[in-house]
Amino acid sequence: MTAAPLPKARLRGLAQEAADLVREAIFAGHFPPGSPLREVELAAALGVSRGSVREGLALLEREGLVRSVWHRGTTVVDITAQDVEEVYAVRAALDRLAATSARRTASEGQLAELDDLVGAMSAEIAGEASGPRLLALDIAFHDRIYDAAGNRRLSDAWQAVRSQVHLFQLRRVALGYQHYRARVVDEHRELAALLRSGDPATLARRAEEHVHSACRSLLAGLGG
Amino acid sequence: MTAAPLPKARLRGLAQEAADLVREAIFAGHFPPGSPLREVELAAALGVSRGSVREGLALLEREGLVRSVWHRGTTVVDITAQDVEEVYAVRAALDRLAATSARRTASEGQLAELDDLVGAMSAEIAGEASGPRLLALDIAFHDRIYDAAGNRRLSDAWQAVRSQVHLFQLRRVALGYQHYRARVVDEHRELAALLRSGDPATLARRAEEHVHSACRSLLAGLGG
DNA sequence: CGATGTCCGGATGTCAACATTCGGACATGA
DNA sequence: TCATGTCCGAATGTTGACATCCGGACATCG
Numbered sequence: 001m002t003a004a005p006l007p008k009a010r011l012r013g014l015a016q017e018a019a020d021l022v023r024e025a026i027f028a029g030h031f032p033p034g035s036p037l038r039e040v041e042l043a044a045a046l047g048v049s050r051g052s053v054r055e056g057l058a059l060l061e062r063e064g065l066v067r068s069v070w071h072r073g074t075t076v077v078d079i080t081a082q083d084v085e086e087v088y089a090v091r092a093a094l095d096r097l098a099a100t101s102a103r104r105t106a107s108e109g110q111l112a113e114l115d116d117l118v119g120a121m122s123a124e125i126a127g128e129a130s131g132p133r134l135l136a137l138d139i140a141f142h143d144r145i146y147d148a149a150g151n152r153r154l155s156d157a158w159q160a161v162r163s164q165v166h167l168f169q170l171r172r173v174a175l176g177y178q179h180y181r182a183r184v185v186d187e188h189r190e191l192a193a194l195l196r197s198g199d200p201a202t203l204a205r206r207a208e209e210h211v212h213s214a215c216r217s218l219l220a221g222l223g224g
Numbered sequence: 225m226t227a228a229p230l231p232k233a234r235l236r237g238l239a240q241e242a243a244d245l246v247r248e249a250i251f252a253g254h255f256p257p258g259s260p261l262r263e264v265e266l267a268a269a270l271g272v273s274r275g276s277v278r279e280g281l282a283l284l285e286r287e288g289l290v291r292s293v294w295h296r297g298t299t300v301v302d303i304t305a306q307d308v309e310e311v312y313a314v315r316a317a318l319d320r321l322a323a324t325s326a327r328r329t330a331s332e333g334q335l336a337e338l339d340d341l342v343g344a345m346s347a348e349i350a351g352e353a354s355g356p357r358l359l360a361l362d363i364a365f366h367d368r369i370y371d372a373a374g375n376r377r378l379s380d381a382w383q384a385v386r387s388q389v390h391l392f393q394l395r396r397v398a399l400g401y402q403h404y405r406a407r408v409v410d411e412h413r414e415l416a417a418l419l420r421s422g423d424p425a426t427l428a429r430r431a432e433e434h435v436h437s438a439c440r441s442l443l444a445g446l447g448g
Numbered sequence: 449c450g451a452t453g454t455c456c457g458g459a460t461g462t463c464a465a466c467a468t469t470c471g472g473a474c475a476t477g478a
Numbered sequence: 479t480c481a482t483g484t485c486c487g488a489a490t491g492t493t494g495a496c497a498t499c500c501g502g503a504c505a506t507c508g
Contacts, residue, residue, distance in 0.1 A: 090321065093318060
């Protein structure tokens, strides 16, 4: 029998905790792109030691959210057009593999979860739509695909770009998300259908196109 | 003008240094798969503090060479068939993207470097062939393709599987590498040619097949 | 005899202080 | 005025010691 996960199993350590707090602060816009993340400041603010903050920042660097250089500290990544193109090129390659893998390995329960998420997106749009909430559902959808692929290395590679994707899209959504709102449900519903019973070749192509269209939309929103 | 890299720019810190030493020790077989890497031991052996060793082990974990769990230490990864399949599936996706990207962005000088590496492989085979040296040339070849692609996120993702690929192939080569030796030059020569002037679609296909054939060869060598 | 509780060695997680390095401000000289 | 050299503050890199946690061995009890 699966024991329900206890309230807050403190099995993560202060570094993970610190990383989570800083990441949320970055997503909330509290640390604009390019702003420095000083270890002593964060240590004092979070009430932990500098060592733990340092380790947490290393985790965030692994996610691509911050960048640190020798003896010059760590700063929040900035968002240039090249950054967006790089991240989305890698994501397209990973999503393609995840989709084709999940096509073979996904269980019925996992496919049902995808349908549930599409339903949640639809409900979110029907009501008082919240950009960040809709975005969270979008990313959760792709998280499940990676889970279903059952490839730990692939999931790790996704983790290395996931936060950057989240950050980019958050900035885009803050400027208006009518286009995003109009397309997100249909595109994900199609992906879910292709995962259930689609030609692997067209699934691979559509998975890549899904990312590329998001990339173009992002570049248009940031550049114009 | 580009200043020649000084003898040993100590711009890397003890953590990087410790990570390099431990990585080489793993490649040399000094730490068999599954063996624990105790921080105090390594700190004493390398003459640095435990903090630096800890940070270095975190770098190695980012490369996928070791795996650490909360309050239970870090151990060298073991090589199961599933691990090989996972790593090579991700590598195939990344190599495909790297090849198609480099097809557009590679400079003439970078293409010439690839030809030089193919020549070096050929020379290595003609003489007293060394498995590890041949393998180093193989990986260097792919490193250059990733460099030529000009996508930092893509190179980072490659770094996350590169060491595992190196480790797997080293173990394979130790058991005999006649098949590898017979094919490596021709396959890489074809890739270099396709990068110079090939149809993008066939380049993408051949890049994937190159990885898949290496994966099959590896599985056959480890399983049988 | 099997299950349970307790204890202990060893290893990791965390912390605060010391050493090193960087970038810029200021002063100096051609 | 521009270039160069020196100095200083601040932030990071590094260290050793303390606190916490895990796993197994032993003893105890039903």
